[in-house]
Each structure stands twice: as structure tokens, then as C-alpha cells.
Amino acid sequence: MRQAMANAEVGDDVLDGDPTTRRLEAEVAERLGKESALFFPSGSMANQSAVWVHSRPGTELLCDAEAHVYHWEIAAVAGLCGVQSRLVKPSSGTVMRADDLRAALRLPSIHAPEPSLVCLENTHNGAGGAVTPLAELRALSDVAREAGLPVHLDGARLWNASVASGTSLASFADCADTVMVSFSKGLGAPVGACLAGPAHFITQAHRARKRFGGGMRQSGVLAAAALHALEHHFDRLADDHAAARVFADAVDSAGGARVVSPDTNIVMIDLPAPRAAQVVASAADQGVRLSMWHASRVRAVMHLDASMAMVEEAGRRVARILESEFR
Numbered sequence: 001m002r003q004a005m006a007n008a009e010v011g012d013d014v015l016d017g018d019p020t021t022r023r024l025e026a027e028v029a030e031r032l033g034k035e036s037a038l039f040f041p042s043g044s045m046a047n048q049s050a051v052w053v054h055s056r057p058g059t060e061l062l063c064d065a066e067a068h069v070y071h072w073e074i075a076a077v078a079g080l081c082g083v084q085s086r087l088v089k090p091s092s093g094t095v096m097r098a099d100d101l102r103a104a105l106r107l108p109s110i111h112a113p114e115p116s117l118v119c120l121e122n123t124h125n126g127a128g129g130a131v132t133p134l135a136e137l138r139a140l141s142d143v144a145r146e147a148g149l150p151v152h153l154d155g156a157r158l159w160n161a162s163v164a165s166g167t168s169l170a171s172f173a174d175c176a177d178t179v180m181v182s183f184s185k186g187l188g189a190p191v192g193a194c195l196a197g198p199a200h201f202i203t204q205a206h207r208a209r210k211r212f213g214g215g216m217r218q219s220g221v222l223a224a225a226a227l228h229a230l231e232h233h234f235d236r237l238a239d240d241h242a243a244a245r246v247f248a249d250a251v252d253s254a255g256g257a258r259v260v261s262p263d264t265n266i267v268m269i270d271l272p273a274p275r276a277a278q279v280v281a282s283a284a285d286q287g288v289r290l291s292m293w294h295a296s297r298v299r300a301v302m303h304l305d306a307s308m309a310m311v312e313e314a315g316r317r318v319a320r321i322l323e324s325e326f327r
């Protein structure tokens with residue numbers, strides 16, 4: 001990847017374009033079956049640019065409470081876009097389903113904000129990398145479209161959803177007007193995301209990217225990393241999914257902790273008591289990096305720098321820590 005970055009042909013993407021970035025954007029648009037795509041420095045900026053173009057200030061978007069766009073983007077929906085988030089309550093689990101969205105739609109009223117957008121996420125980070133299957137994603141999209149609402153899909157990990165389910169990226173992307181995909185998660189590139197959609201939308205998103213300070217000049221060095229990742233690290237996401245199952249089996253029930261059965265590369269561990277900080281600190285002492293999700297939940301993410309042998313060892317260490325912490 002470093003070699004590909006060093007060898008990348010570059011131009012000035014703020015002025016008249018960068019050839020490697022153009023190639024990446026064309027490749028992503030093609031894979032997602034969309035007309036056009038635009039390279040961004042981050043998934044958050046791509047999400048926010050999508051919201052900015054889809055929505056007017058004073059309207060509201062609908063998403064679930066753990067959606068990245070609401071939960072992990074420092075209130076940018078409100079701060080940058082002037083848009084309110086309305087949280088759809090899932091009838092079970094973390095991810096909203098079509099019936100939940102239908103129930104959340106309000107009758108038009110002069111007293112209520114107009115809805116402007118539905119945001120979906122696949123895989124869903126907060127739900128432990130859960131895949132929303134194609135039929136369910138279509139059903140969600142149908143509810144939105146029947147209500148006249150555009151759909152933005154936060155597909156930071158759409159790659160994982162596709163590899164895990166065997167559903168093509170384009171079939172998932174067809175459920176949404178615009179789609180964000182990230183290169184810096186499981187694909188292992190240092191930087192970057194793309195926003196894909198209709199050409200006229202992407203022209204507006206280019207304005208949003210500029211406004212949010214995301215213009216990049218010799219961006220080809222970064223696009224080359226993303227192209228390398230797509231070519232070499234896509235199919236191997238299946239290895240991360242297999243590793244997640246091995247890790248989950250190793251830690252499930254240790255000390256009374258329970259894992260959320262992983263669909264993809266994320267393992268959420270629910271602790272029997274709110275001592276996530278202690279568990280994360282003990283794991284770090286033992287050379288295993290976990291993140292604290294909330295006081296009684298920690299997250300483990302499998303990735304291309306962790307071999308199966310390392311994951312097995314990490315599972316043994318974390319299981320021992322859980323057993324001693326919650327004895």
C-alpha cells in the first residue's frame with residue numbers, strides 16, 4: 001500500500017483534478033452501481049455533506065439512536081446542517097426495521113418539523129456490526145420512498161455486509177439515493193471515504209465538501225491507498241469475520257459476560273457489571289486493545305493486522321481477565 005501511494009500519479013484535485021482520485025471515484029461508483037462518487041477525507045464529512053445536500057435547515061432526519069450520524073458525529077447534523085435528528089425506536093434490538101420507521105412517520109402538520117431524510121446504516125456499528133439483510137433494507141427504503149423521503153445509507157462497513165451476506169454492493173446501494181463507504185475501517189487504508197449517488201447530487205456534495213474544508217490537492221496518494229485496499233483487502237474481510245466468531249466463542253460466558261453473536265468483524269461484550277473501564281485497562285496491560293462502548297459494554301474489532309493466532313491468544317487473555325474481574 002505504501003508503495004502504491006508513493007507511485008501514484010497525482011494532480012491538483014482542488015484545481016483541475018487528480019487522475020488517481022478520478023480512478024477511485026469511478027471504481028466506487030461502478031461497484032455501487034451509482035452514477036457518480038466523490039472522495040472525502042472522512043466518512044463523517046461524507047455523511048454530513050449528504051445530510052447538508054438532502055436537507056434544509058429546520059427539517060428533521062430519521063435514524064435510530066445508535067446511528068453513527070447521530071451518536072458519533074458531535075451533533076454535526078444540528079451544528080453544520082441545522083437539522084434535527086428524530087430517533088426511531090426499534091421494536092427489538094438496536095436497528096430500526098420497516099415497521100418501526102412506518103410507525104415513526106408523523107402526519108404533516110404546521111406544528112411539526114418536516115422530515116427531509118432517512119439515514120440507514122449497514123453494517124450497524126452500534127449493533128455490533130450487524131448486517132441488515134437486503135429484503136429488510138429494501139422494506140425500509142420502500143417505507144421512506146412511499147413517504148417521499150430520500151434515503152442516505154451510511155455504509156462505512158458496507159463491504160463487510162456484502163462479504164458476509166453474499167449480497168452485491170450494488171444491490172444494497174440500490175436501496176438508497178446516496179451511499180457513504182469508508183476505506184479506513186476494515187479495508188485498512190489510512191484515510192478516506194466516498195459518497196456516491198446521482199451526478200447532480202454529487203455536484204452539490206462537492207460544494208458541501210468545499211464548505212466543510214475537505215478540498216484536497218494531491219489526493220491521489222490517498223486514493224491510491226484506497227484503490228490498493230479495494231483490490232487486495234476486500235475478499236479477506238471474510239477472514240476478519242471468521243476471527244470474530246473465534247474471539248466471540250473464546251470470551252462468551254467468561255465471568256458471566258455475554259457476547260453479541262457477530263455477523264461480521266465486531267464483537268460486543270456485555271459485562272455483568274459496569275466495569276468496562278477496568279476491563280479495557282486490564283486488557284491493555286495484557287497487550288489487547290479493546291474499546292469501551294459504555295459502562296457495561298466493550299467492543300473488539302478484528303482487522304487485517306491481527307492474524308487468527310493473535311486473535312485466539314487475545315481471546316484467551318480477555319477470557320482470563322473477565323473471569324478474574326467478575327469472579
Ligand SMILES: *Cc1c(COP(=O)(O)O)cnc(C)c1O
Pocket residue numbers: 041042043044045047068069121125154156157182184185192193
Ligand atoms: C467510522 C464510521 C463513520 C465515520 O467515518 P470517519 O472516517 O471516522 O469519519 C461513519 N459511520 C460509521 C458506521 C462508522 O463506523
